[in-house]
Amino acid sequence: MSAIYTLLPLLFVQSVFAATFETPVKEGDRLVLKGLEAQVLLTGQPGATLKISGVEESKAEGSYVVERKDNIIEVRMIEFNGKASWKNILPKANTQLRKIEISGLSLPTEVQLRGGSVVAQRWVKDLKVSVTHGRMSSANGSGSLQVYVQKGDVNIQDHTGRVNVDGYSGTCALRNIQGDVDASWFAGQLGLEKIRGFVALSTQTATAKLNSGAGTVQFENGKGSLTLQAFQGRIEGQNQDGNVTINLPLDSEVEVKSKSGKVAITVPPSSGAQVNLFTVDGEISVPGELRVAKLSAEKFARGRLRGDAQRASVFVRSQEGSILLK
Known part of the structure; x- marks a missing residue:
C-alpha cells in the first residue's frame, strides 16, 4: 500500500x-x-x-x-x-x-x-538536531537533547535531562545542566559549567574546561588542554599528549593515566588527601611532607598530605609525562 x-x-x-x-x-x-x-x-x-x-x-x-x-x-x-x-x-x-x-x-x-x-x-520533549555547518542553541528545555555539528557553535543552558553533543570544530558551551552529559569535541573550544550528573568528555586538540558541578567525570584527552575545577565527586580519565589541570575540592577523588602529557593537581589546604603517584620516565613534584622515591628511571610518591579532613584521594600514573601535586 x-x-x-x-x-x-x-x-x-x-x-x-x-x-x-x-x-x-x-x-x-x-x-x-x-x-x-x-x-x-x-x-x-x-x-x-x-x-x-x-x-x-x-x-x-x-x-x-x-x-x-x-x-x-x-x-x-x-x-x-x-x-x-x-x-x-x-x-x-x-x-x-x-x-x-x-x-x-x-x-x-x-x-x-x-x-x-x-x-x-x-x-520540553526529546530533541535531536544535526547541522553540518551552523549553530544550535537551547535554553530552558528538558528531555533528551542530542546535537551533532560538524563545524559551528553549540550553546545549551538551563536544561534538565540528558545532553549529547558531538562536534568536529567550533565552540561548544554547556551551562547549568541537570542530567548526564556526553560531549565529544575534536577541535576548538569546549566549556562546561554547573553540571550535575555523569559527565563523559572526549577531546582531541580542543581546549576544554569544566567549571563546577557534582557527580562523576570520565574523560579522554588527546593533545588538547583540559581543565577541571570545583567538581565534587569522582574524576577519572585517560590523557595522551595534552595537559590536564585539576583543582580538586574536598570529598572528591581523582584517577588519571597519562602517556606524555603533564598532569597538575591542586588539593585544598589541610585536605589530608591520600596520594599515590607513579611515572616511568617523567618527573614528580609533591608538597614537602611527601617524598619522591626512585627505582632506576621510575619514580613514585605515596602517602597522605597534612590535614584533618582526609576526604580526598589522588591516583596518577604516567609513562613520560610529569606529575605535579600541590
Missing part, C-alpha cells in the same frame, strides 16, 4: 510565497524537519496545537512544505531536480536562509540541516 500524505490545513497566508499552518497535536505525535539551509526557531508553549510559519503552499523547488503521515508531522524542503539546479542554489544557500518558526505544544523532534541555525526555547 502506498504511503498517503495529508497536507495540513492552511489557516492564513503571510505573503504570496510564505504561509502559516496550524494543526492539533496529541500524545504520540512526532515532528521531523529536513532541509538544505534554514533558520529554525522552536518555541514550546502550553496548548494542544502546533503552529508552523515560513512554509509554503506550493511545491516549488527549494520551498518548505508541511505534510503529515499518521503521527508524524514533517516539514521538508522540496528537492531540486538535476545537477544544474543544485549548482545554482548551493553557492547562494547561506544568503537565502528560509526562516521557519514552530511554536506550540512540544513534541519529540528531529531536525536535519546542511547549514543554518536551530534555536530551541522551552522545548
